[in-house]
Amino acid sequence: MLKHTLVALLSVFSLFGVAQQPTVIEDFKPSTLNQPGKEYPMVNSQGYARFRVIAPEAQSVIVSLGLGGKGGTKLVKGADSVWTGTTEGPMDEGFHYYHLTIDGGIFNDPGTLNFFGSTRWESGIEIPAHDKDFYALKDVPHGNVQQVLFPSPSTNSVRRAFIYTPPGYGKDKNKRYPVLYLQHGWGEDETAWSNQGHANLIMDNLIAEGKVKPFIIVMTYGMTNEIKFGTLKSFDIKPFQTVLVNELIPYVDANFLTLSDRNNRAMAGLSMGGMETKMITLANLDKFAYIGLFSGGTFSMEDVNNTPGFKEKVKLAFVSFGSRELEHRWPGFGGGDPKENAEALKQAGINSVFYVSPGTAHEFLSWRRSLREMAPLLFK
């Protein structure tokens, strides 16, 4: 009798559970980030992701993506010895890193391209966003992204940067451009903004629509990954500040068609790159006039009051977050409520702009949108 009751109860829960989930629409298409010719992973119009992995003798295959706290998506082995599975629910729009756990070992999905995050090259999947058009590859004039190897005496090494130059750059030898220095987050590197960020395509599209003044973007490695995440207080900005301010900026100004005064130089960064941006720009307001923090801290009136010249010199204080970060009360690196902070700066006469990316967490779609929102406000 007790057993029957339990079974009945479980059936109700089970039915309830099914009723809660929307019906999965069978319109799955290959993720746009798949390797050439690869069908899986797939994504449907609701944001479900479906995976398929060949490992006939494996004991278990788990995809790290899935609904919060459930340990990812466990794939099931079919009669054909192929492992398949679909996420339990729709995922947030945009880009997600992930990996496979096969028999206890961590590997990438052979179906997808890899992206540098979590200090390693990981699989990536793209859930098409409702506004995906702004980062799409379109038939518009395209700028270039070039790999630059620059000397860094302070680190006794040759370092790498990627530099976006807008369409038509260099055709008129007398035309010079402002520069945005744009930083990745912890675990990532200088490839992130071009690969998973599509910064070049975002710029190409904004320029084609006449929404921004064309500018150069410089992306280099922020040296963030030498420390363990979670020990931010031990982070010393000096080594990276020396590379950026004393070595990279002079190299870029000497080798590219730049406008090199402070009014034509901006810096922005995501997550830990936002923290770096704040530290470097506030210590070097003679070099930067526009500042953007993407999910990487806020500017409070304390910052304004403690930084000589902030009010006169900072021509834009841009702060953004994904809406899910605010929901979960993770405003990034402390410093008070970011929206209230932004409002206080505005009241104090500072060009303070606060942006929230709808329906996204601490992930790259928040930052693609942040770049789209900030770019038109630069170099006015």
Next chain:
Amino acid sequence: MLKHTLVALLSVFSLFGVAQQPTVIEDFKPSTLNQPGKEYPMVNSQGYARFRVIAPEAQSVIVSLGLGGKGGTKLVKGADSVWTGTTEGPMDEGFHYYHLTIDGGIFNDPGTLNFFGSTRWESGIEIPAHDKDFYALKDVPHGNVQQVLFPSPSTNSVRRAFIYTPPGYGKDKNKRYPVLYLQHGWGEDETAWSNQGHANLIMDNLIAEGKVKPFIIVMTYGMTNEIKFGTLKSFDIKPFQTVLVNELIPYVDANFLTLSDRNNRAMAGLSMGGMETKMITLANLDKFAYIGLFSGGTFSMEDVNNTPGFKEKVKLAFVSFGSRELEHRWPGFGGGDPKENAEALKQAGINSVFYVSPGTAHEFLSWRRSLREMAPLLFK
């Protein structure tokens, strides 16, 4: 008695076997192509590679690299549940693609960077070559490699090329450069020559030593991977020829500081890219004066006689192979003995150069060296 004899015999074989193998020197170091902070795979001074893979519950882990015909290197699970193994013998110097087979599924080694080959991103390992200095990252002036997105009406798409510009490019707006169009092989793409080929570093070093006249290198996707390898006869050059000759060359000449006459344009390619190079250049001698085939065919007197203007217009006919390709009698795409062919062209008064990369097979060190050998002969 019989049993004793057999044991004695096996012992002798066993000792003999051990005596045949050189002693493995325990000076293993991380491969230079490892992901940041990864110790494995490792390589020793003799060219042995050692692998370490974590997959505690796996049934078998096999590395595709190993001595010929032996099915790769089978890793062994230790008491710590970690799989390890060393190649049975030393490997050829240079770059090798590889992958892991885990419980029957193909995955990449999480320790290494990935390189596009075999139509997918694969793991790569580098056995330091005795002459590795020529492709090393050194403290010399560096050129840039830029990603260009160019319009291709014939394929109704936006296509990608990578363009190497030499150090100092653009500083003098009146200085223009010759251009080498450089193609990858089957299974690879436009990333190959920069990633696994180190074409940019080879050029930077040659320029720093004053051995070459600085030139631009253009690398794009040769559309080779849409056909199955082994069905070369069905390969139609026209779609790629149209992209290269009618779309990319005009785009490069319009957007870069090029010298655009035939005497300042070269084309070379490896393997199937060599076959493409031969077909495109011989059909367009009004556009190309220097030609290089790296492990990708030869020029015979029949080619010379069947191509109007060959003798007058071809200023360099460069042909190269890895020595192991010649040992195994695989001269690539037929056409007779490549060395004899090269000699016949020379006798006919053509600037024919034949190069053999010592101790390498149909792999990237052969092609890095081929570029090093050919570059100084271009644009004289």
